[in-house]
Amino acid sequence: MNDDIFEIGGKKLSSRLFIGTGKYASDSMIPKVCKSTGACVITVALRRVDFNAITDNVMQHIPSHMQLMPNTSGARTSDEAIRIARLARATGCGNWIKIEVITDNKYLLPDGYQTAKATEVLTKEGFAVFPYINPDLYVARDLVNAGAVAIMPLGAPIGTNRGIRTEEMINILIDDIDLPIIVDAGIGKPSHACQAMEAGADACLVNTAIATSDNPVLMGKAFADAVHAGRNAFLAKMGVTRQMASASSPLTGFIHNIDEGQE
Amino acid sequence: MSFYSVLEQYQDLDMEKVIGAINQHSVLRSLNKNTLAIEDFAALISQAAVSCLEQIAQKSHDITRRYFGNTIHLFTPMYLSNYCNNRCLYCGFNHDAQIERYQMTLDEVENEAKVIASTGLKHILILTGDAPKKASISYIQSCCDVLKQYFSSISIEIYALDKKEYEILIESGVDGLTIYQETYNKDLYDRLHPTGPKKNYQFRLNAPQRGAEAGMRNVTIGTLLGLDSWRKDIFFTVLHASWLEKNYPETEISIALPRIRPYYGCYQPEYQVSDQDMVQMIIAIRLFLPRCGITISTRERESFRNNTIKLGVTKMSAGSTTAVGGHSLSNVHHNQFEISDKRSVEQMATYLEQNNIQPLFKDWERF
Numbered sequence: 001m002n003d004d005i006f007e008i009g010g011k012k013l014s015s016r017l018f019i020g021t022g023k024y025a026s027d028s029m030i031p032k033v034c035k036s037t038g039a040c041v042i043t044v045a046l047r048r049v050d051f052n053a054i055t056d057n058v059m060q061h062i063p064s065h066m067q068l069m070p071n072t073s074g075a076r077t078s079d080e081a082i083r084i085a086r087l088a089r090a091t092g093c094g095n096w097i098k099i100e101v102i103t104d105n106k107y108l109l110p111d112g113y114q115t116a117k118a119t120e121v122l123t124k125e126g127f128a129v130f131p132y133i134n135p136d137l138y139v140a141r142d143l144v145n146a147g148a149v150a151i152m153p154l155g156a157p158i159g160t161n162r163g164i165r166t167e168e169m170i171n172i173l174i175d176d177i178d179l180p181i182i183v184d185a186g187i188g189k190p191s192h193a194c195q196a197m198e199a200g201a202d203a204c205l206v207n208t209a210i211a212t213s214d215n216p217v218l219m220g221k222a223f224a225d226a227v228h229a230g231r232n233a234f235l236a237k238m239g240v241t242r243q244m245a246s247a248s249s250p251l252t253g254f255i256h257n258i259d260e261g262q263e
Numbered sequence: 264m265s266f267y268s269v270l271e272q273y274q275d276l277d278m279e280k281v282i283g284a285i286n287q288h289s290v291l292r293s294l295n296k297n298t299l300a301i302e303d304f305a306a307l308i309s310q311a312a313v314s315c316l317e318q319i320a321q322k323s324h325d326i327t328r329r330y331f332g333n334t335i336h337l338f339t340p341m342y343l344s345n346y347c348n349n350r351c352l353y354c355g356f357n358h359d360a361q362i363e364r365y366q367m368t369l370d371e372v373e374n375e376a377k378v379i380a381s382t383g384l385k386h387i388l389i390l391t392g393d394a395p396k397k398a399s400i401s402y403i404q405s406c407c408d409v410l411k412q413y414f415s416s417i418s419i420e421i422y423a424l425d426k427k428e429y430e431i432l433i434e435s436g437v438d439g440l441t442i443y444q445e446t447y448n449k450d451l452y453d454r455l456h457p458t459g460p461k462k463n464y465q466f467r468l469n470a471p472q473r474g475a476e477a478g479m480r481n482v483t484i485g486t487l488l489g490l491d492s493w494r495k496d497i498f499f500t501v502l503h504a505s506w507l508e509k510n511y512p513e514t515e516i517s518i519a520l521p522r523i524r525p526y527y528g529c530y531q532p533e534y535q536v537s538d539q540d541m542v543q544m545i546i547a548i549r550l551f552l553p554r555c556g557i558t559i560s561t562r563e564r565e566s567f568r569n570n571t572i573k574l575g576v577t578k579m580s581a582g583s584t585t586a587v588g589g590h591s592l593s594n595v596h597h598n599q600f601e602i603s604d605k606r607s608v609e610q611m612a613t614y615l616e617q618n619n620i621q622p623l624f625k626d627w628e629r630f
Contacts (some may be wrong), residue, residue, distance in 0.1 A: 074626075
């Protein structure tokens with residue numbers, strides 16, 4: 001029985017692993033990964049959804065119990081992101097929206113300024129906004145003020161699978177920002193997700209590493225286990241790590257000897 | 264600043280010689296780097312890299328999978344008009360070609376759109392010859408008004424425009440520009456384009472930049488492989504793509520790799536480009552420009568296209584015809600060039616699915 005419930009955006013979630021819908025060899029894999037991960041939240045790029053599709057449509061493969069988190073991938077300005085969010089809600093995808101505004105196609109890094117602008121507008125319209133950002137404290141504070149429900153800092157650039165390269169910056173957000181921190185992008189291995197959760201992240205979003213593995217169902221399970229393990233370790237408050245082993249002949253031991261001698 | 268000034272810096276260099284002098288040690292060093300410089304790209308397309316093709320291919324496959332997933336983006340061309348004022352020696356639509364000229368009416372464009380849309384495709388590439396008095400900007404705008412009802416993304420492959428004209432078409436719903444330099448060899452370009460507006464090398468060379476400045480979301484460049492030594496032309500294509508990527512980071516830059524497939528009666532290319540050469544350029548591009556789209560057209564054989572899917576290619580045309588109104592008109596007009604892979608969209612999608620690749624029909628729409 002999982003009693004570690006994650007409350008966010010008006011929902012109670014039993015899993016802290018968020019998953020995606022992109023990059024699968026077949027969308028028919030999506031329900032299987034939903035099942036193997038036990039995830040409750042799934043993000044979907046609205047630009048790829050064809051609501052009038054005569055061919056297969058990704059939405060048909062998302063189990064009805066999943067909380068949809070449409071994303072604005074492809075948006076290059078706050079205005080585009082806002083239009084995508086409105087369309088998502090108008091087409092029945094709910095009021096959760098992950099804001100992705102990427103103005104640099106070379107590195108695929110999010111634009112904090114455009115993201116904050118879109119967040120400000122959309123929260124006023126009643127959206128639960130999940131902004132994807134570089135782990136920048138000032139941008140995160142702007143997003144808090146703009147009414148975001150969580151902050152989604154990247155661990156490394158999208159698709160790189162390079163792990164939590166921005167660890168120090170993410171730790172600052174975890175310490176300083178009073179919103180849930182959901183680490184997104186760059187997580188390439190279950191151990192990376194575990195590392196983020198151990199550090200106190202509230203959740204992780206993983207797509208590429210699951211979707212492009214040879215066995216997405218099994219990899220999804222591995223990530224779910226890693227997120228769970230990392231979360232438990234965080235809750236259990238891990239022992240203090242040391243740079244050096246405890247010396248068997250401590251340099252300051254004589255102090256105690258002197259004290260004892262004086263007694 | 265334009266790419267032309269970058270190109271001028273290379274004018275005294277014999278790139279074929281430079282690439283030819285690269286040794287295997289340089290290739291291995293480039294292969295093992297995470298971030299490659301243009302010199303590394305030169306190493307990967309060198310003769311010395313041929314013995315490392317499998318290693319490069321494995322790395323290319325991994326990078327492609329990370330950034331693009333197990334997907335291939337499908338689209339198809341729609342030829343609107345074959346009137347042309349150019350005399351490009353290699354082109355079936357050139358001004359002197361004894362072919363029937365035709366330009367679709369808007370009703371015909373709509374019928375053509377219906378047939379293509381019925382295959383599920385949402386991305387269309389529209390083409391015309393270079394005859395602005397016939398296939399004018401306003402005609403293309405009217406076509407876009409029709410096509411917007413059927414497709415979520417419209418790209419153009421037409422004559423080079425100025426920035427203002429690109430802006431007008433973007434306003435009409437166009438979001439992608441495909442324009443080939445054909446060859447970066449200026450002297451050869453001059454010979455291949457004896458007369459016509461396309462003769463202006465520099466105006467064409469800077470067209471992708473003008474498109475990006477105007478706000479095109481996607482810009483695809485390329486050369487017609489076989490016109491010049493492929494190593495030279497692909498080197499400059501990639502240099503150009505990399506320059507565009509750096510200067511217009513909001514624009515998604517892609518490279519298409521059309522190869523002349525010689526057949527009886529057509530232009531006979533001076534240079535041969537083998538399948539191995541094609542593979543080498545695909546995988547080298549992927550290592551140098553990890554996020555760059557790479558397109559392989561239906562000019563290529565079915566079996567070859569199938570084999571390139573896992574190497575680094577991200578976009579493919581399918582169900583193609585190179586004739587005006589080729590999908591719907593009963594009196595099909597002349598083709599610009601011969602299609603080799605004649606599979607329908609459905610057949611292409613089925614093949615991809617059977618090989619664990621998801622065919623992407625839609626990747627953007629006008630929000």
